[in-house]
Amino acid sequence: MPRLAVTALAALAVLASSAPLAAQDTTAVRIGIRYDPSQRPGVLVLPIAGVVGDSLRIIIQRDLDYGDRVVVITPDAALAATLAAGGSINYPLLAKLGASRVVQGTMTPRGLHVALHDVAKAQVTDVAEFPLPIAQNTRDWRAAVHGVSDQVEAWISGTQGIARTRVAFIRGSVVRMIDSDGEDDQAIPMLGEAMSPAWSPSGAQLLYTTFGVNSRVVLHDLTTGRARAFGQASNTTNLTATFSPDGSSIVWAAAGENGSDLFLMPVSLDAPARRITVGRGTDNVQPTFSPDGRRLAFMSSRAGHPEIYIMDADGTNTDLLTVSDFGDQNYRSSPEWSPDDRQVAFQSRISGKFQVLVIGLRDRTSKLLTSDGENKDPSWSPDGRHLVFTSNRSGTSQLWILDTETGRTRQLTHTAGSRLASWSPRLKP
Amino acid sequence: MIVNRRATAFALLALSVGVLDACHKKPKVAPAPVTVATTDTMGERRRLDSLEAARRMADENARRRAVDDSLRRANEATSASAALRAALTAVVYFEYDQDVLNGDAKAALDAKLPILIANPGLSIRITGHTDERGADEYNVALGQKRASAVKRYLAERGIAESRLETVSMGEERPANAGHDEASWSQNRRAEFEITAGANLVLKARQ
Numbered sequence: 001m002p003r004l005a006v007t008a009l010a011a012l013a014v015l016a017s018s019a020p021l022a023a024q025d026t027t028a029v030r031i032g033i034r035y036d037p038s039q040r041p042g043v044l045v046l047p048i049a050g051v052v053g054d055s056l057r058i059i060i061q062r063d064l065d066y067g068d069r070v071v072v073i074t075p076d077a078a079l080a081a082t083l084a085a086g087g088s089i090n091y092p093l094l095a096k097l098g099a100s101r102v103v104q105g106t107m108t109p110r111g112l113h114v115a116l117h118d119v120a121k122a123q124v125t126d127v128a129e130f131p132l133p134i135a136q137n138t139r140d141w142r143a144a145v146h147g148v149s150d151q152v153e154a155w156i157s158g159t160q161g162i163a164r165t166r167v168a169f170i171r172g173s174v175v176r177m178i179d180s181d182g183e184d185d186q187a188i189p190m191l192g193e194a195m196s197p198a199w200s201p202s203g204a205q206l207l208y209t210t211f212g213v214n215s216r217v218v219l220h221d222l223t224t225g226r227a228r229a230f231g232q233a234s235n236t237t238n239l240t241a242t243f244s245p246d247g248s249s250i251v252w253a254a255a256g257e258n259g260s261d262l263f264l265m266p267v268s269l270d271a272p273a274r275r276i277t278v279g280r281g282t283d284n285v286q287p288t289f290s291p292d293g294r295r296l297a298f299m300s301s302r303a304g305h306p307e308i309y310i311m312d313a314d315g316t317n318t319d320l321l322t323v324s325d326f327g328d329q330n331y332r333s334s335p336e337w338s339p340d341d342r343q344v345a346f347q348s349r350i351s352g353k354f355q356v357l358v359i360g361l362r363d364r365t366s367k368l369l370t371s372d373g374e375n376k377d378p379s380w381s382p383d384g385r386h387l388v389f390t391s392n393r394s395g396t397s398q399l400w401i402l403d404t405e406t407g408r409t410r411q412l413t414h415t416a417g418s419r420l421a422s423w424s425p426r427l428k429p
Numbered sequence: 430m431i432v433n434r435r436a437t438a439f440a441l442l443a444l445s446v447g448v449l450d451a452c453h454k455k456p457k458v459a460p461a462p463v464t465v466a467t468t469d470t471m472g473e474r475r476r477l478d479s480l481e482a483a484r485r486m487a488d489e490n491a492r493r494r495a496v497d498d499s500l501r502r503a504n505e506a507t508s509a510s511a512a513l514r515a516a517l518t519a520v521v522y523f524e525y526d527q528d529v530l531n532g533d534a535k536a537a538l539d540a541k542l543p544i545l546i547a548n549p550g551l552s553i554r555i556t557g558h559t560d561e562r563g564a565d566e567y568n569v570a571l572g573q574k575r576a577s578a579v580k581r582y583l584a585e586r587g588i589a590e591s592r593l594e595t596v597s598m599g600e601e602r603p604a605n606a607g608h609d610e611a612s613w614s615q616n617r618r619a620e621f622e623i624t625a626g627a628n629l630v631l632k633a634r635q
Contacts, residue, residue, distance in 0.1 A: 173601070193601070196566055211569050213554075213596055235580070235595045237573040240566050255573035255597065257580070283570040299567060305526070306567055331526075333564040347564065354564075376564065420565060 041156060043070040044099035047080050050107040052136050056145060060103065062181055063149030063163035066410065068385070068403040070156055073099050091122040101156050105148075112148060116155045126155040139184055146180070147429060162381045164427050167388050167412060168197035168206055169399055170420040175208050175220070177424075178399075180381075182412050191218050191227055196420055198242045203427045207241040207250060217241045217252050219267070230269050240286045243267070244313075245293040251276070253285040262287050262298060262315075276315035288337045288344070289313070297321060297335040297344050306333045308346055308359075322346065322359060322366070334377050340384035345369075347376040356389050358404070369402060379423045388412060390419040506630050513631040514623070516540045517553070520604075521579060523617040526563065528574040530582055538582050541621070545588045547634040552592040552625035555579045560613035561600045572597030579619045594624060 043064055048057050065072045075083070075097060083090050084104065094102055094117075102117040111132035118125045130148045133141045146163035153161030165180045173193035178185045192210030199206060206220045215237045216229040231238040231254060239260075241252035250267055253260045259281040263273040277284040282302040289296055297310050303320075311318040321344060322332040331349040338345065343358040350368070354376040359366045369375075373393030380387060381401075391400045396416035402409050412421075519541070521534040530538070545551060557572030557579075576595035584590045605612035 195569065195599075211601065212556075212598055215596075235577070237569055237597045239569050253570065255570040257577050257595070259574060260570040283567065283574065285567055285570050286564075299564070301567075306564070331563070333567050377566075 040069060040071045041100045042073050042098040043101045043103065043156060044073040044075070044083070044094060044097065045103040046084050046105070047077075048105040048107065048112075053105070053107065055137065056105060056112060056148075059142065059145045059181070060105070060149045060152065063146055063161060064103075064153060066163065066181060066401075067149075067153050067157075067161045068406055068408055069153060069159065069161075070101070071098070073097055089117055089122075091117075091119050094119045103152055111144070114148060114152065116152060142179065142183060143427065144429065150426070159383055160426065162383050162386065162426065165382060166424045166427065167379075167399065168199060168422045168424065169413070169418055170195060170197065171413075171415060171418045175206060176418075177206075178413060180412075182414070185413065185415065188220060188222070189225065189227075191229060192216065194218070196240045197422050199422055199424045200243050201245055201247045201425060203425045205243075207243065207252075209238045209241055209252065211237055211239065215239075217250065217265075219250070219269075228269060230265065231273070242287050242289065245289050245291055251287045251289070251296065253283075253287070255283065255285075259283055260285055262296070276313070277311075277318075278315070286334055288335050290337050291339055291341045297337055299333040299335060306331050308332050308335045308344065321364070322348070323364065336378050336380055336387075338380050338384045339382055342384075345378040345380060345387055347378065356387065356402070369404060375400075377420050379421050381423050382426050386423075388421040388423050390421065510629075510631040513544045513633055517544050517551075517623070517631070518621040520621070521619045522614065523575055523619075525560070525613070525617065526571065528557075528571065528578040530578055534579075535582070538579065542583065542586055542588070543634040544631055545583065545592070547632040548626060548629055550626040550629055551623060551631070552594070554594045554596060554622045554624045556620045556622065557595070557597045558602060558604070558616055558618050558620065559600045560616040561603065561608070562613065563600070565600060569597050569599035572599045575617075575619050592625075 045057050045061050045064070047053065061072050061074065064070050083094060089102065089104070100119050102119060104115045104117060106113045108129060111130050113129045114127065115124045116126040117123065128151060130144065130151070132144045135141060143164055149163040150161035153159065163180055166177045167180065168175060168177050170176070174187050174190050175194045175197045176185060176187045188206065192214065193212055194208045194210055197206050197208045204221065204223055206222060208218050208220065210216050210218065214232055217231040217238045218227050218229045220227045231252070235257055237255040239253050239255065241250055243250060248267055250265045251262055254263050259279045260283045261275050261279045262277040262284050264276050265271070265273045277298070277300070279300065279302060282300060284298055284300045284302070286299040287296050288298070294313055295310055296313055297308055299306050300309050307320060308322040309318050310321045332346055335344050335346045341361070343360050345356060345358050347354045348357055353374040355368055356370045356375045356378045357366045357368050369387070370389070370391070373391050375389050375391045375393070378387045378389040385403060385405055387402045387404060388399055389402065390397055393400070394411065397419050398414070398416070399412040399418045399421050400409055401412050519537050521530070521537050523529070523534070524531065555576040557574065557576035559568040559571050563571065573595065576597055580590070580593045580595050583593055600616070603612070603616045604618065605615040
C-alpha cells in the first residue's frame with residue numbers, strides 16, 4: 001500500500017513536470033520521433049560474454065541511463081542469464097520485466113557486434129559492428145564504447161546520445177576535461193591562469209582566456225597539443241572567448257581603459273580584430289552564437305546592471321532579451337544559446353543566490369530550472385536537452401548535469417572548486 | 430692519537446720556554462746618552478700632548494657624530510620612504526558592482542599623487558579585484574574597470590599613463606576569504622604594486 005502511494009505520487013510529479021513542457025513543445029517544430037518523457041521505453045542490456053563483457057555492459061547501461069531517454073532495466077545476474085539461454089531471446093519474459101527494447105552485444109575479433117531487439121515484435125530491428133581499440137579501458141576504448149551507446153540510443157529514440165562527449169571546465173585556474181560519465185578528469189597543459197574554456201565546433205580545439213598580467217586568448221589544439229595565443233596588450237584583460245558555429249572565427253571580450261567590448265577575429269589569426277559592440281564604457285562580455293551563426297547573445301551592463309541582450313553577429317540590431325519581471329533580480333548573466341535554437345539558458349540572482357533559468361526566444365518567458373543551493377554558468381549538451389552547470393548544493397563547488405525534460409540531476413565532478421563548464425560537441429572517433 | 434697530541438703539547442711548551450729565556454738576556458750594547466729635559470721643554474711637551482689628545486678626541490667625536498647623523502638621516506629617510514611606500518600601495522575600496530571612486534578612495538589616491546610626482550622613476554601596477562557575488566567572468570571585466578577608474582583619476586592629475594599599468598584578477602584573489610559583507614567590502618578593491626623604481630628612496634613633493 002505505501003509503495004502504491006509512492007508510485008502514484010511519482011506519477012503525479014511526472015505529470016506535473018511534463019505539463020508545461022508539453023505546452024512549450026506545441027510552439028516548436030521538432031524533427032524526428034516525437035518523444036514523451038513520461039513514457040520512456042524500458043531497455044535491457046543482455047550480459048555480454050568475454051573478458052571485457054561486464055565492463056562493456058556496465059558502461060552501455062550507464063550511458064543509456066544518463067541519456068535520460070530510456071529506463072534501463074537491470075535484472076539480477078541469475079535472471080539475466082536466463083533471458084537469452086541457448087541463444088534464443090525470451091521475449092515474453094523480457095516483456096514481463098518491462099523491457100520494450102533489448103540490446104544484445106557479442107564480442108568479435110574487431111570489436112563489438114550489437115543487435116537491437118524490439119520485444120513486442122519479437123525481432124531484431126537494428127544491427128551494427130563497432131570496432132573497438134585492442135587496449136581496454138583506455139581513453140580511446142571508453143570513447144568507442146560511448147559511441148556504441150550513442151548509436152543504440154539513436155536506434156531507440158531517434159536522437160543520437162551524448163555519451164561520447166566531454167565537458168571542459170576550470171579547477172584551480174587550470175583547464176580540465178572530464179568524460180560525460182564523470183571518468184578521466186584530466187588537465188590540459190596551460191599558459192597562465194585560465195578561465196572560460198570553450199570548444200571548437202569540431203571538438204578538436206579548446207579556447208580559453210588567461211587573466212592577470214599578460215592576459216591572452218589561447219587556442220589549444222587537443223590533437224597536437226600546440227597552443228597559439230593572441231589579444232595580449234597592455235592594460236587589457238581578455239575574457240569569454242567563443243567559436244562561431246562554422247568554426248571560422250572567434251568572438252571574445254577585451255576589457256580595457258574604457259569598459260569591455262566584443263571583438264571578432266578570424267580563427268587563422270591573420271587579420272586584425274574587429275570590434276562588434278559599442279559599449280561606451282560599459283561591460284559587454286560572454287558572447288554566445290545562435291546555431292546558424294547569424295546572431296549573438298551576450299551580457300551587457302549598458303543599462304546600469306548586467307542584463308542579457310541579443311544582436312546580429314555584425315553588431316547591429318541590439319535588443320534586450322531578459323526582461324526585469326522577477327521583482328528585485330537585477331542581475332542576469334552567462335547566456336548560452338541552445339543548440340535547438342529555441343531558448344537561451346542563463347543565470348539570474350534570486351533571493352541573493354544565482355539560479356539557472358531558460359528564456360524562450362519566441363515567447364520571451366523565463367523558466368526557473370534550479371533551486372537547490374547556488375547554481376550558475378550553464379552550458380548545453382549537444383542534444384540541447386541537458387545542461388551542465390556549477391552548483392554548491394553538495395557543500396563545495398562542483399559540476400552537475402540537469403535533464404531539462406525530466407528535472408533529473410546528477411553530479412559530474414567530485415573534486416571541490418570545479419566550475420565554468422563547457423560541454424563539447426559530439427566527438428568523432 | 431693521544432701520543433701525538435702529548436708530543437705536540439710538549440714541543441709547544443719547550444718552544445715557549447726558549448722564547449722566555451731569550452727575553453731575559455740583556456742586550457750587550459752601550460747605553461744611549463740620556464737627554465735631560467728642562468722644565469720648559471717638559472711643559473711644552475705636555476701642552477702639545479694635551480692639545481693633540483684634545484684634537485684626537487674632537488676628531489673622534491666629530492666622526493661619531495657624522496656616523497650617528499648619517500645613520501639617523503638614513504633611518505629617517507628609510508622610515509619616510511617606508512611611510513611613502515605604504516601610502517603609495519594603500520588599498521582603495523569600492524561599492525558593490527561599482528567602479529566609481531568614493532571620497533575615501535579619492536583621498537587615498539590624492540595621498541599617492543605627491544609621491545608619484547616627486548619620483549618620476551616610479552611605475553606602478555593597479556590590480557582590480559571584486560567580491561565573490563557576481564558572475565565569475567563578468568567580475569574579471571569589473572576588476573579591470575576598477576583598475577582603469579583608478580588609473581584615469583591619477584592620469585587626469587598629471588601622472589604619465591605609461592607609468593600606470595592596469596590588470597584585473599576578478600574575484601580570484603580575495604583579501605578576506607569570508608562570505609559576508611564585512612569580507613566582501615575588503616575584497617572590492619584596487620591594489621598597488623611598484624613595478625619600476627622599487628629600490629628608490631622615495632620622496633614626496635612638499
